[in-house]
Structures are given as C-alpha cells and as structure tokens.
Amino acid sequence: MENRRRLKEFLPWIILVLLALIPLVQRNPYILHMLIMVLIWASLGQSWNLLGGYTGQVSFGHATFYGLGAYAAGLLYFHKEISTWYGMLLGPIVAMIFAVPIGLICFRLRGAYFALAMLALAEVLRLVATNWISFTNGSVGILIVPVVSKVLYYYMALGLAAISFYVIHRVLHSKWGFYFIAIREDQDAAESMGINTTYYKLISLLISAFFTGLAGAFYMNYMAFIDPHVVFSLVDISIMMILVVMLGGAGTLYGPAIGAVIMVLLSEVFRAYFGHANLLILGILIILIIVFIPDGVVDISKFFRRKQHA
C-alpha cells in the first residue's frame, strides 16, 4: 500500500526523466517527430479532459482554441514580422478571450448547447480564416522559417506537456478541482452546496482554452506552416481530442497521455501497413475499445487490480 503510493508519487517524475533522456540515445528525426506529436496530443487531450472529463462540459469544437492559438502566433509574424515565439504568449491569451463570451452565454444553460456552440464556433472560424484573405492569407496559409533543431522542439513539446499536466493536476487537487468534479457529478447538488456553477465551468473552460491555444501556437512554430483546414479541422482536431481522451480514459490524469500514444502511433503504424484501409481499421479498433473498455485504456489496470483484490 505504502509502496504503491510512493510509486504513484514518483511515477510522473520517472516518466519525465525517461522522456528527457530519449534524445540522447535517439535522434532519428522521424521518431522524434512522432514523439513530439504524442506530446502535443497528450497536452491537448489533457486540456480537453479538464473540461470534458472532469467538469463534464463536452466540447465538440476545441479546434477553436487550437486554431486561434496557431493563428495568433502566425498572424503576428505574417503582419508584423514578430517572432512566433512571442505568439506562444499571445496564442493562449487570444484563445481565452474567445472562451469568455462562449462560456458566459452557454454555461447558464445545461445540456448540449455548449457542445453545439463550440462545434459551430470552430466551423465559423474556419470559414472566416479561409475567406478573410487580406488578414489571414486564406487557404494559402501562413508559412514561416523554422529556426531550431528537432531536438529542441522535442524538449519544448515535453515542457509543454509537462506543464499542462502539472498545472491541471494541481488545479484538480485544489478547491477548483473539487468544484469541477462536483459540477460534473450533479449540477443541482453542486448549486445547493453553494457552488456558482456558471463561474466555475467558465474557469475550467479558460484553463482548457489556455493550454489548447498554447499547443496551437507551438504547432505553428514547429510545423512552420498552418492553413485554416488543418488547425480548425473538425475531424483532425476537435474529434481527435475527444477520441484521445475517451480511448485513454476520461476524467483520469494519465488517460489523455495513453490516448495520445494510441491515437498518434496507431494511426501512423496503420497508415504504413494498411495503406488506404488505415482509417477503416483504425475506426474498427476505436469501436472495439469503446465497446469493451468504455472507461478507457487506463481502466484495464484497474480491472486487473479489482480482480486481484476479490
């Protein structure tokens, strides 16, 4: 019992150190790229997880914040030639600014309104970014010159993922975290316990938007190219974020990380081995996972542990 708790305490640090050591032994750019994508997706998954998994507010349009973060960084360079590194400060802030009115309007209501409003917002922003050519360069997108090495990007992605996991972990173990979960479990009960549900749902959304925007701005830096159909994509961003969390385990700390590994690596492996059938097979696999381990892959270990005890 004591050992298990100590392991739980040190596990994140052990993982962090191991991940930090990888570039020392492995500098294959392709492998590093895969790992960077896993880290970005782990961070994105965790952002969605805070709002969707812990606070119970499902968003079908988190590409909104991702795209805003990416475009904030990209446009800063495009118009003012200000380095996209500064965009990594601006991106999350812009994402949060857009989150405020959405949260204030939708979080007074319950049910599907927020999910649908987010879906609509992401699509609207995609169309705006496509058609407002004078400002966004439209479908042509924004191209910058990448400046640092892959190894450095790897460490930045690791830092990004580590910070988002750490901050969200801390938030969850504070008053806010208790309030978020209480809101998810029963909003009436939460209100009658004195919780201002609209306000705390908004806080959860702001934190989620911040880290999603940050990941978007990092993506701009790393890929050195964005266009509206990539960063505001419904399928490739909004739905992918939900899948990462659902596969890994919603409302768990490690779920999004596991989900990111599965989604990024599997889709890559499948693309290599199954050719045009890769999406079909990935889809079937996702269905199987959802049917047989509905609480996510992290639940497998819980499943075995329960058996041991019984």
Add this chain to the structure above:
Amino acid sequence: MLEVKNLTKFFGGLGAVRDLSFQVKEGEIFGLIGPNGSGKTTIFNLINGFYHPTSGDILFRGESISGQKPNLVCKKGIARTFQVVKPLSRMTVLENVMASAFLRVSGVSEAREEALKTLEFCSLIHRKDYLAKSLTIGDRKRLEITRALATRPKMILLDETAAGLNPAELDQAIDLIKKIRTQGVTVLIVEHIMKVIMSISDRIHAINYGQTITEGTPQEVANNKAVIEAYLGEAYA
C-alpha cells in the same frame, strides 16, 4: 429567522403553491407536512432558489432571498438535502463533504479537517473512503445531511430524510436531527413518516393543494379534522 409571505408558484395554469405564509423561529424544528403532491418540495425549491416565486416573498433574517440563485442562498446560510438523494457518485464520501466545506474555507487541508469533523458529527466517518455510489440508501441520506452541514448553515432544509429507512436507522435519524438543533442550526423538515415528524417538531405546518390547512404543535395538528381529512379522506374525519 425565515419568513414566507403570501408565497405563490404557478407552473403554467397549475397552482403548486398558493398564498402560503409561515414563519420559522430561530432554533426551532419546524415541520412541514402534507399529502403527496401538496407542494412541499416545491416550497423547498422556492426557498432554496431553484424556482422563482410567481408572487410573494421569502425573508431570511429580515432580508429578501426570493428569486436568488441557489449558490447565493446557500452562502447566506440555508443548506438543503434532496428527497431523491443526489450523491456525487464518483467521489468518495469524504470528497463529497470536502466539496461542500470549500464554501467556508479555501485550503484543501482545512476543508478535509472540516469535512472529517462533520462526518464524525453525523456518524458517517466509517464510510469516508467509500465511493458515494456504493452507499446504502440510509448512508446516502446521511451523506446528504452531512454535506449540507459542511456548508455551516444557520438553517437546514431536510426533504424527507427519513423516507426509506429501516426502524433502527429511523431512530438514528431522529437523534441526528435533534443533535443538529443543539448545534444552533434551525431545522425546516418535510416528512411523511409521522413517527419522525411528530416526535421532533416544535411546530408543524400542514398543507394540501399548496395551501395552508393548519399550523400548531404536533398534538394540535394530529387532532385537526382538516388534516385527517387530507390524509385519510372525509370518511375518517
């Protein structure tokens, strides 16, 4: 302490509560009785802020609280339990109560301390590490009360906390409610089980079809013709 004045609530054309007035004094246990569908839970929802009254007013310590949001009403010192219990299922019992305790303290360790104290007071401490969804109905009802008390209320609204309990649990529930009053918390209780409401209430207010039938001591109310009529029908009155 609590003054309900000419309270009226219509749902469309249906008058759930009509021109209802009563006063709860500080420190008393005030019972609210009435047959099924007579509007008791609606009254709780009006006081607690889930519903806005159609007309009338609710004063708490001289201040109008009618139409205020539930979280503000709770902050002002009125906590409630639910007839259909609402445990935060995937949290432990301790976490349930901690989430409530955060209303008055902001640190995690203070909230834990407060929650443990309240669990101890409500004799639910032995269940603190259980998931709320794994509790029996008796313990769930107790968790409702514990959670309400953890917000340090001046007044607590108990909505049928004794329903579904076995005889032994009933006696424990009665003891707990009496104990709550000794802590200086005023109790407004809705209850169907006469054993409970008659033995603990200082005064009882009886309603039917959302309107007052009578008010008085348990003895007076139990012998009132209109009350018997409302519960058992005209033939028994």
